[in-house]
Amino acid sequence: MxxxxxxxxxxxxxxxxxxxxxxxxxxxxxxxxxxxxxxxxxxxxxxxxxxxxxxxxxxxxxxxxxxxxxxxxxxxxxxxxxxxxxxxxxxxxxxxxxxxxxxxxxLYQPVASTFRAAAGTYYGGYHTAAGHEDHNRQVASAHPDLVVLRGIGQSWLKTQSSGGHDIQALCITKIKAGDCATTSGGSKPKFTLMAQMHARELATGELAYMWIDYLVNNYGANADVTRLMDTTELWVIPIANPDGVDIVSSNSTRPVSQRKNAHDNGCSGTGRGVDLNRNSSYHWDVNQGTKCSETYPGTNAASEPETQGIQNFLAGIYRDTKPSADFSPATTDTTGTFLTLHSYAELDIYPYGWTNSLAPNNNDLRTIATAMSQSNHYDVVHGDGGLNYFAPGATDDWIYGTRGVPGYTIEVGPDTSGCSGFFPRYSCMSSFWSLNRPAFLTLANAAAHPYPTGH
Ligand SMILES: [Zn+2]
Incomplete structure (x- = not known):
């Protein structure tokens, strides 16, 4: 349409x-x-x-x-x-x-009365944070030749010794000596898919879950997946904001609309927390919102333990190929790609998001986003989308602006129809998956040489 x-x-x-x-x-x-x-x-x-x-x-x-x-x-x-x-x-x-x-x-789609939640699921089948963690452990234990499971940081509640979670990351590849280190020294280019930084964006964590299964189940069976896993480290951070997801899933039929993390800032209800996608330390902007608003960026750049863990991890695995000046390009020998999943609005977003000025690697960045859009048919956008509203402090800008790694956001799902909104019926996942799986593969395959033109 x-x-x-x-x-x-x-x-x-x-x-x-x-x-x-x-x-x-x-x-x-x-x-x-x-x-x-x-x-x-x-x-x-x-x-x-x-x-x-x-x-x-x-x-x-x-x-x-x-x-x-x-x-x-x-x-x-x-x-x-x-x-x-x-x-x-x-x-x-x-x-x-x-x-x-x-x-x-x-806001809610009815959950069939016949639905009985399996352990670790809610709202028709979406996985809780604990459900993801069980899955991560099971996959790593079943495929020791293909999967390494790492903790890369802590959630805010965990830092307060008040429950909480470790932030988990999986490295999926045909493991050889030196693979899946948390340093940039490995020989394979890296693609990282991160999901559910905004806790209420349910479809995103589920896509990460499906991506993990797709990779491990198709090694040796699907030639393209096998070649990709032989040549590339495929990192997945399925739940970037597990405390937030706990709040969301605390009501299994009417999930709580929590976007931010669980940092107790004195605000009630879903006003609690910091917007982790405004908290990165690249163009962090204090004016993004007051503390109870949905876009509250925190007291300072990378104030949140989730942000610190994710940034430190990504800064470790990716080689830095970009001068720090905003408009100095990353070099053509850059490797790696990064994707953060959000919902909804059917967009493939490429850097920058803090300004309408074109990123120095704009042509190559846009070429990859356009290739992604050929499968999901989402709109390809950057900057403010013509509205004068920017997203300073977002993860995709941070990884491009500070490391030179092409960073993308996909906004999964439509504005209208039964599969729109933050809480689509679980049955919508099959269409989200078939539209976006090829886009994930496009980005993963681009990790070897994302900037062929250098422009
Ligand atoms: Zn989001």
Whole structure:
């Protein structure tokens, strides 16, 4: 389907920079204590998707205003207004301000009454953080010739000795001496796929889970996968924000809409935490949001243990081939690629995300993103998508800007249809997988020589 103004539907979630945000009461947004049970009965306080329009303001201006007022503004086609996630009471409040507010759909899809959650799953089949960790251990133990499991850091709760998790990474390759080290000395180029940094983006962790199984199950059976695993280290960080995922999965039929980590900053509900995709130490920007907002970047760059663990790990495995100046190109002998999965909006995003100025390796970066889009058919974008909202402090910019490694974001899933939203039915995973698996392979194969032109 041809979509109106793809660049304008692109960045409201990712790029919204809230100079100041006043958090609305997040009634019904769920409890922020892992393991707690939120109410499962729909109430007027339950959140849903709405489209907001103003008779006197452009959609972009309205989006800025709503973000400043603390609304959870989403990506989406602005043809129907500014998409937000809000309670019915919030929607009524906006109508009283003279805005037009249309109900666009429920946050939750019904889970079949016949569904019985297997251990480690919730909401129709999505894996909990513990479910991923069991899977990681099982895969590593079943395939010692193909998989190395590493802990690369700790979640915020773990650093507080209050439960929490280690951040886990798998190295998947046909293991030879020197492979899967946490230094850049190995002989194989590296591709890293990271998922669920934003905890409520359920489809992303599940794609990582499927990618792991696909690789280990096809070594020796599928010639392309076999060649790839013979020549490339395929790293996977399935859950970048496990504390956040614990909060999300604390309600197994109506997941909690937690985006950030679990850092206790005094905010209630899903206001708790730091946006890990604004916390990286490259162009970190204090003005991304006040502490209870969804894009709160933390007190300083890389303030969060999750960020520190992930950055230290990535800085270790990738050779640095780029001068630190923003617009000095990485060298043509750069190896490696990186992908972080988010949802939703059907985008293939390439650097930079903090500025509209073209990255110095722009042509090669765009060529790879365009190749990815040939399989998933998502829009290829960079910069602010035409809206003046940027994503400083994001992981994809950090790895390109500081190491020279091509860093990409895929925003998985559509804006509309039954598979849209943060919490699509589990059955949507099969279409997400078939669309995106070839894009993962494209990026993995590009790791050997991502910058053929040097431009
Ligand atoms: Zn995200």
């Amino acid at each position: 041809t979509r109106f103004a793809p660049s304008h539907r692109s960045r409201l979630r990712r790029w919204l920079a809230a100079a100041t945000a006043v958090l609305l009461p997040l009634l019904g947004a769920g409890l922020a204590v892992p393991g707690s049970a939120a109410a499962s009965v729909p109430t007027t306080a339950e959140q849903a998707y709405y489209d907001v329009t103003s008779p006197s303001t452009t959609a972009a201006g309205l989006a800025t205003d709503l973000t400043r007022r603390g609304y959870d503004v989403l990506e989406g086609p602005l043809t129907h207004g500014v998409p937000i996630l809000a309670t019915a009471a919030d929607a009524q409040r906006l109508r009283h301000r003279g805005l037009t507010v249309h109900y666009a759909g429920p």
